[in-house]
Amino acid sequence: MAHETQSSLKIRPYLLSAPALVLYVGMFLIPLIMTLMLSFYSYDMTKGGIIEEFSLGNYTEVITDSYFHGIFLRTLSMSVLVTVFCVLLGTPEAYILHRMSSPWKSICMLAILGPLLVSVVVRTLGWAILIGSKGVINQTLMSIGLIDEPIKLMFTTTGVVIALVHVLIPFMVLSVWASLQKLDLQVESAGQSLGASPFTVLRRIVIPEIMPGILSGSVIVFALTASAFATPSILGGRRLKVVATTAYDEYLGSLNWPLGAAIAVLLLIANIIIIMSYNKFIERKYAQAFK
Amino acid sequence: MSFLHLDGLVKKFGDFVAVENMDLEVEKGEFVSLLGPSGCGKTTTLQMIAGFVTPTQGRIHINGHDITDVKPSKRNLGIVFQSYALFQHMTVFDNVAFGLEMRNIDKAEREERVRETLSLVHLGEFAHRFPRELSGGQQQRVALARALVIQPEVLLLDEPLSALDAKIREDMQIELRAIQKTLGTTTILVTHDQSEAMAMSDRIAVMNQGKLAQVDRPYIAYEHPGDSFVTKFLGKSNVFNGAVKEVSDGISMVDIDGLEFLSRCEKFPPGAQVDVSIRPEKVRLVEVDKGRLEGTIKARIFVGTHWVFQIVTRIGEMVVVSQNTGHQDVEEGSKTGLDWSLEEVRMLPRETD
Numbered sequence: 163m164a165h166e167t168q169s170s171l172k173i174r175p176y177l178l179s180a181p182a183l184v185l186y187v188g189m190f191l192i193p194l195i196m197t198l199m200l201s202f203y204s205y206d207m208t209k210g211g212i213i214e215e216f217s218l219g220n221y222t223e224v225i226t227d228s229y230f231h232g233i234f235l236r237t238l239s240m241s242v243l244v245t246v247f248c249v250l251l252g253t254p255e256a257y258i259l260h261r262m263s264s265p266w267k268s269i270c271m272l273a274i275l276g277p278l279l280v281s282v283v284v285r286t287l288g289w290a291i292l293i294g295s296k297g298v299i300n301q302t303l304m305s306i307g308l309i310d311e312p313i314k315l316m317f318t319t320t321g322v323v324i325a326l327v328h329v330l331i332p333f334m335v336l337s338v339w340a341s342l343q344k345l346d347l348q349v350e351s352a353g354q355s356l357g358a359s360p361f362t363v364l365r366r367i368v369i370p371e372i373m374p375g376i377l378s379g380s381v382i383v384f385a386l387t388a389s390a391f392a393t394p395s396i397l398g399g400r401r402l403k404v405v406a407t408t409a410y411d412e413y414l415g416s417l418n419w420p421l422g423a424a425i426a427v428l429l430l431i432a433n434i435i436i437i438m439s440y441n442k443f444i445e446r447k448y449a450q451a452f453k
Numbered sequence: 454m455s456f457l458h459l460d461g462l463v464k465k466f467g468d469f470v471a472v473e474n475m476d477l478e479v480e481k482g483e484f485v486s487l488l489g490p491s492g493c494g495k496t497t498t499l500q501m502i503a504g505f506v507t508p509t510q511g512r513i514h515i516n517g518h519d520i521t522d523v524k525p526s527k528r529n530l531g532i533v534f535q536s537y538a539l540f541q542h543m544t545v546f547d548n549v550a551f552g553l554e555m556r557n558i559d560k561a562e563r564e565e566r567v568r569e570t571l572s573l574v575h576l577g578e579f580a581h582r583f584p585r586e587l588s589g590g591q592q593q594r595v596a597l598a599r600a601l602v603i604q605p606e607v608l609l610l611d612e613p614l615s616a617l618d619a620k621i622r623e624d625m626q627i628e629l630r631a632i633q634k635t636l637g638t639t640t641i642l643v644t645h646d647q648s649e650a651m652a653m654s655d656r657i658a659v660m661n662q663g664k665l666a667q668v669d670r671p672y673i674a675y676e677h678p679g680d681s682f683v684t685k686f687l688g689k690s691n692v693f694n695g696a697v698k699e700v701s702d703g704i705s706m707v708d709i710d711g712l713e714f715l716s717r718c719e720k721f722p723p724g725a726q727v728d729v730s731i732r733p734e735k736v737r738l739v740e741v742d743k744g745r746l747e748g749t750i751k752a753r754i755f756v757g758t759h760w761v762f763q764i765v766t767r768i769g770e771m772v773v774v775s776q777n778t779g780h781q782d783v784e785e786g787s788k789t790g791l792d793w794s795l796e797e798v799r800m801l802p803r804e805t806d
Binding site for chain 1: 503504505524525526527528529530531532534535536538539540541542543551552555556599600603
C-alpha cells in the first residue's frame, strides 16, 4: 500500500506536465527537427522537386553566395539599428513614465502598451499609409512647402527601422520599467545628498542600476527584429529583403523548401549565438551585483 | 546662535498642513530625535532640512548660513535613509567613496578616508563586497559610513534602524550613539520608536500633528510630559479625566468619577478640567484596603524583566508594571490594592481631540 502510493507519487509530476510536454514536442520540437532535416535535402525542378538525400548543398550555397551575405548583413545591421534606437528612446520613456504620478502613469502606460493589442500587420499597414510617397507625412510636408518632392521612406531601411522601432519599443519599455520598479526611489536622493547633480545621479546611479533591464530589453528587441517578417515584407518589399522574408520567398516563391529551411536554420543559429554570447557578457559583468 | 536652526518652518501640501510653525534649535554636536507617530510631520521636517522638500514658509540655518534655497547636493549633509538606498551596482568601497569623488578629492586621500570610515563601522574586510552580499545590519553600516565619510555638517537619520531585527537594532543604537559621540557630528534622528529616541538622544522633540509637542532631555520628557499626548507616546501611562476640586498646601485634589485623586502639583486652579497621569511602574500592588484604590486583576503578563498587570478599577482600567524581583502570588481574578506616592501623579491640560 505504502509502496504503491510512493511510486504513484513519483510519476505524478511527469503526468502533470505531460500535456505541456506533448504540446511542446508536437508544436515546436517536431517541426523544428523536420525543418532541420529538410534543410539537408536538395531541390531540383527537373527531377520533380525535393530529393530526400543528405547534402550540405543548401548551406554551402547560402554561405558562399554574396547575394545571401548581403541579406544576412542587412538583417544584422537592421537589428542593431532597431535595438540601438529602442534603447535610446525606450529607456528615457520608461524613466519618465516611472517618475509620473497616477493617473497619468497608467494612462501613458496604456498608450505605450496599447499598440501591442493591435496586430503587427495592421500597425505596419498604418505605417505604410503614413510614410508612402503619397502618404500623410509626405503630403503634409509638401503642402506646407518644407520639401519639393516626397521623401523616400517606403521600401527603404529607414522606413522599416522606424516601423520596427515603433512595433518593438513596448518590449524595451516594459523591460526597463521592470528594473525601475526594483530601483529604490531613495537612491536618487542619496546620490544628491552626497553632492551629485541630477544629471550625474542619472549617469552614475540610475542608468547602471537599470542596466540589466536595458540589456535584457535589447536581447528581446534584437531577436524579434532579426526574425521579424511582417514589417520588412510590407514596408521593405522585394527590394529590401531580410532573412525571414528570403526564407519565405524560397518556400513560396521558388518552392525551394530545402533552401528556405537552410536559411531559417542559419538565422536561428545566428540568433542563438549572438544572444547567448550577449547573455554571457551580461552575466559576467553583473554577476556579483545582480544575483 | 545655535548650530542648526529651524526658524518658523511651515509645509503645506494643498490644504493639509504637514508641518506647522516649527522652531527648533540644535547645538553643535548634539543628538536630537524627532519623535512622533506616522503622519506627524517628522519626516517632512527632515526632508526640508535635507532639501528634498521646499518649505512653504520659514528658514533653515546651519552654522549661521541660510541654506533654505541651497540645492540638496550643495548642503553637505549626511543622510542615512530608511531603506539604506545603497548603490547596488557599486562595491561597498565605491559606495562610500562616491561622496568624496563628487567633491573631487584625489584618489589617495579618498582611499584613506574610505578605509578609515569603514573601519570605524567595523566593515574593513567588506570593502570589495557588493551590498546584496551583506546582511541588513552590515548594509546599515555601509549607509552610515557613506553619510559620515563626507564629514557632513549635520547627520540626518531617517528611521535608520526600523528595518533591523530587535536584537541587532539595540546593538546598533549603542554603536551609532558611540560613533556619533566620537565624531561629534550634529545629528537629527527621525523615529517613531520612543525607546530608540530615548536611548540615543541628548534631547527629544516630540511631534504631534505637525507641531512640536515638547522638546526636552529624555528623562525630563518622560517624567514631566507637557501634555497627555507626550505622556502616552513616551512609554505607557494611565490617564484619567477629572476636574480640580481644591488646591491646598501644594496638593491638588482632583475629582475623577467621585474618587478623590491627590497630586503634588498646583498648576491648575480649582474647577479646571485636567488629565491626571500616572506611569504603570510607579503604581505598587498592595494588600486590599491598604492602597489608594482597589481593583481586580484582569490579566497578568510575564515579559521576563517584569510583570504587566491589567487591573479593572472603578475609575477605569489601569496598567501596572512590577519588576520581576521575587515571587508574584497575585492571581488573575483576585482583588488587589493599588498605591503610589503623590509625587508621581502628573496633572496635564485636558487633551482636546
